[in-house]
Amino acid sequence: MKGNMMEWGLTIPKLINFAEENFADNTFVSRSADGSLKSYKYGHSLQNSRKIAGFLKNKIGINLTDRVATIAWNDSYHLETYFAAIGMGAVLHTINPRLFPEQLIYIINHAEDKVVFIDPLFLPLIEGVYSKLDHKIPIIVLTEEEISSEVIDNIYSYKDVLASEEIIESWVEIDEDAAASLCYTSGTTGNPKGVLYSHKSTILHTWAASGAIGVNSMSMVLPVVPMFHVNAWGTPYIALMTGIKLLLPGPALDGASLYELIDTEKPDILMGVPTVWLGLLNYLSENDLTLSSVNQVMVGGSAAPYAMIKEFDEKHDVFLTHGWGMTEMSPLGTMMQPTRRLLEMKKDDRYNMQTRQGFPLFGVDIKTVDEENNTLPRDGVANGALKVRGPWIMESYFKSDSKSSDKKGWFDTGDVATIFPDGSMQIVDRAKDVIKSGGEWISSIDLENAAVGYSDVQEACVVGVPHPKWDERPLLLVVADESTLNKEDLLKFLESKVAKWWLPDDIICVSELPHGATGKLLKVELREEYKNHLMEK
Numbered sequence: 001m002k003g004n005m006m007e008w009g010l011t012i013p014k015l016i017n018f019a020e021e022n023f024a025d026n027t028f029v030s031r032s033a034d035g036s037l038k039s040y041k042y043g044h045s046l047q048n049s050r051k052i053a054g055f056l057k058n059k060i061g062i063n064l065t066d067r068v069a070t071i072a073w074n075d076s077y078h079l080e081t082y083f084a085a086i087g088m089g090a091v092l093h094t095i096n097p098r099l100f101p102e103q104l105i106y107i108i109n110h111a112e113d114k115v116v117f118i119d120p121l122f123l124p125l126i127e128g129v130y131s132k133l134d135h136k137i138p139i140i141v142l143t144e145e146e147i148s149s150e151v152i153d154n155i156y157s158y159k160d161v162l163a164s165e166e167i168i169e170s171w172v173e174i175d176e177d178a179a180a181s182l183c184y185t186s187g188t189t190g191n192p193k194g195v196l197y198s199h200k201s202t203i204l205h206t207w208a209a210s211g212a213i214g215v216n217s218m219s220m221v222l223p224v225v226p227m228f229h230v231n232a233w234g235t236p237y238i239a240l241m242t243g244i245k246l247l248l249p250g251p252a253l254d255g256a257s258l259y260e261l262i263d264t265e266k267p268d269i270l271m272g273v274p275t276v277w278l279g280l281l282n283y284l285s286e287n288d289l290t291l292s293s294v295n296q297v298m299v300g301g302s303a304a305p306y307a308m309i310k311e312f313d314e315k316h317d318v319f320l321t322h323g324w325g326m327t328e329m330s331p332l333g334t335m336m337q338p339t340r341r342l343l344e345m346k347k348d349d350r351y352n353m354q355t356r357q358g359f360p361l362f363g364v365d366i367k368t369v370d371e372e373n374n375t376l377p378r379d380g381v382a383n384g385a386l387k388v389r390g391p392w393i394m395e396s397y398f399k400s401d402s403k404s405s406d407k408k409g410w411f412d413t414g415d416v417a418t419i420f421p422d423g424s425m426q427i428v429d430r431a432k433d434v435i436k437s438g439g440e441w442i443s444s445i446d447l448e449n450a451a452v453g454y455s456d457v458q459e460a461c462v463v464g465v466p467h468p469k470w471d472e473r474p475l476l477l478v479v480a481d482e483s484t485l486n487k488e489d490l491l492k493f494l495e496s497k498v499a500k501w502w503l504p505d506d507i508i509c510v511s512e513l514p515h516g517a518t519g520k521l522l523k524v525e526l527r528e529e530y531k532n533h534l535m536e537k
Contacts, residue, residue, distance in 0.1 A: 010203040012086045013171035019240040020046050026243045030076035031250035045080050052084035054166030060115050060138055064089040069113040071095045071122050074227045074248040077142035081117045082236050089172035092181040094228040097122050101129050106191050107184050109134045127151040176200040185327045194398030195327050201392040205330040206237040208361045212335050217243035224272030229518050230331040255283025266293035273301035273519040291316040301519055305449035309354045324357035330392040334358040334425050356426040364390040368417055378419040383428050386417040435464030435472050442502050450497035456485045461513050463526045467534050476504035
């Protein structure tokens, strides 16, 4: 016997309608490329989205499921384009501008994009690859200035789009399982792979993320995580569902610019990767400043070290919320939320707990398995391949005929993790980054987090490199002043943090470490560069 409930598809156009009817007077703030701040009402911006959709349909000829690409920062233009594309039934394709030109060409051609919206700062980027695209697609530059190009004939400015008399009066009625948006992974090897989200998966993810983050219409959220990367962890949709006030930072993401924005607008929740918060914390420390309005910093993308968790709490009274997920997961999978139990712990115990990636959201099942695919116990000791499944987790990559999940529907994340008896999860390492030394495993993440706790170390990276006796040994690279860093003191410091046989065989000072398009360390490059370092010693 079935329940007697109505059929009501879970779609983003319905979410846009909801926001227009209920949050039209709610505001968000956006920073422009010139540094100026402007406040917008959601109702006005969503009306702009209707104009954009009308232009796309009647001027460009965009139809259902056509891909509409964006290469842009977190600002009002990008937000309005988001909802225009999805609201009209097209597929929003957000592109990371930090990708290599060859990857950019591949992605645009593979996705068969019909139009590209681009920030003016990235116009030279698209001009540089335009001749290698399969089709000479229209380019819309997100500026209200007049625009021209010697390379691109079919070019418009945002001003042209908004001046058009075309407008979409009604958002599309579409099946909840229809494609809504597309995001490509930025893997370090091979071509990027597309992850195609549905309307239903996005709505379910938005509901879960809104509750897990703990936002409502009184919240003000600063998403430093870019809108071109997994939909800024879902914040544009969370804004429509809850009426939160978004603070969009534009292109200026350095510590000084972020502090100015935070000090002026007073957000209570920040979202971003650890490297961003490292820059902010350094700026705050150097200038003896504190974060007065912020209650919570949400961190994802890579592990936040103990020292960062402690500094946010003790210097700024800010709780660092660890999150974990993947492009293939929409992205949120687990979170270490500030629960009553957590806040009642002794501080050292709490900080250690906060280094874990947290508990799964309802809608995400997790498990760890051994090399024979046997499920491992949740004892806080066993390490194994982390697998996930759920309604906002990818089943197969875009334009792939084969499923990416196993026969029982579990997706292998590529991470090695431990699950504790209380259900919380901690990432031990990426499977490709775990160091196997003399038959024993060493976690590069744990060693990096320990090293960052040393006062003279700004950033750390550990890679396994060949060793004549032990197969592999850890090599520690640190961003630090070589003239002041005492390597012996750093090793003594690490002795109290990790097992003695984990200690790196050498420490190298570097001016900077290589990061990928989403801020993750590029360990493949470092392993190649230093592959003979210990063999030659």
